[in-house]
Amino acid sequence: MNIHTEFHRFLNRHDKESLLKQKGLAIWMCGLSGSGKSTIANAAERVLHQQGHFTIILDGDNLRSGLNSNLGFSDEDRLENIRRFAELTKILVNNGVIVFISAITPRGELRDLARGIVGEENLFEVYVKASYEACEQRDVKGLYAKAAKGEIPNFTGQASSFEEPQNPDLTLDTEALSVEDAAIELVEGILPRISTL
Numbered sequence: 001m002n003i004h005t006e007f008h009r010f011l012n013r014h015d016k017e018s019l020l021k022q023k024g025l026a027i028w029m030c031g032l033s034g035s036g037k038s039t040i041a042n043a044a045e046r047v048l049h050q051q052g053h054f055t056i057i058l059d060g061d062n063l064r065s066g067l068n069s070n071l072g073f074s075d076e077d078r079l080e081n082i083r084r085f086a087e088l089t090k091i092l093v094n095n096g097v098i099v100f101i102s103a104i105t106p107r108g109e110l111r112d113l114a115r116g117i118v119g120e121e122n123l124f125e126v127y128v129k130a131s132y133e134a135c136e137q138r139d140v141k142g143l144y145a146k147a148a149k150g151e152i153p154n155f156t157g158q159a160s161s162f163e164e165p166q167n168p169d170l171t172l173d174t175e176a177l178s179v180e181d182a183a184i185e186l187v188e189g190i191l192p193r194i195s196t197l
Helices: 003-007 013-020 037-050 060-064 075-093 108-118 132-138 143-148 179-194
Strands: 025-030 055-059 098-102 123-129 170-173
Touching (some): 025 075, 025 179, 037 055, 037 098, 037 179, 055 060, 060 075, 075 108, 108 123, 123 179, 170 179
Parallel strands (some): 025 098, 123 170
C-alpha cells in the first residue's frame, strides 16, 4: 500500500460498509403514536447488536426535542420534520449504518419524500399497525388523554388523518403480535438487506 496515494483517496460507502461488515439501511417505521414503533425498534436493535451490527435509532420524540424543536405540527412543519429526518438518515446510511427511524409519518407524500431523499434501495418501510382505539387504550405517553381534552391540536388519528401505507416492505400488527415476535419478524425481514455476504 502506498500511504501517500491513500491520503488522497476519499473513503466511500463501500469502505465504511467493509469496516462495519454490514450494508447501510434505513428501517423507516411509521404508525400511530403508541402503535409500538419505538418499542419494536429497540428490541430489534438489541438483537442486531448481539449479532455484531452497528445501529442507531432516530426517534421522533427525541428529534423533536432537539434538532427539530422549532417545528410544530402543521402540514408544512410535518413535511420539514420528515425532510430533516430523511437527510440525517441518508448521511448515516451512506456511511454504512443501520438506522431505525421511529416517526409517525402520517401521509403517503411524506413517506414518498423520505424514500426520495434516502433512496428506494436504501429504505425498508415498516408499517407498525394498531387501531386508534388500541393506541388510545395503551396511551403510554398520555397523549391520547390530552388529545381527547383538545389539548393537542392536529393530533394524528383524531384531528389529523393517518393514511395507511399501501405497499410497505413489512406490516407488523401489534394487536396480534407480541413485541418479541414483531422484533424477530423485523430482523428476519431486514437481514438479507444488511448482509455483506
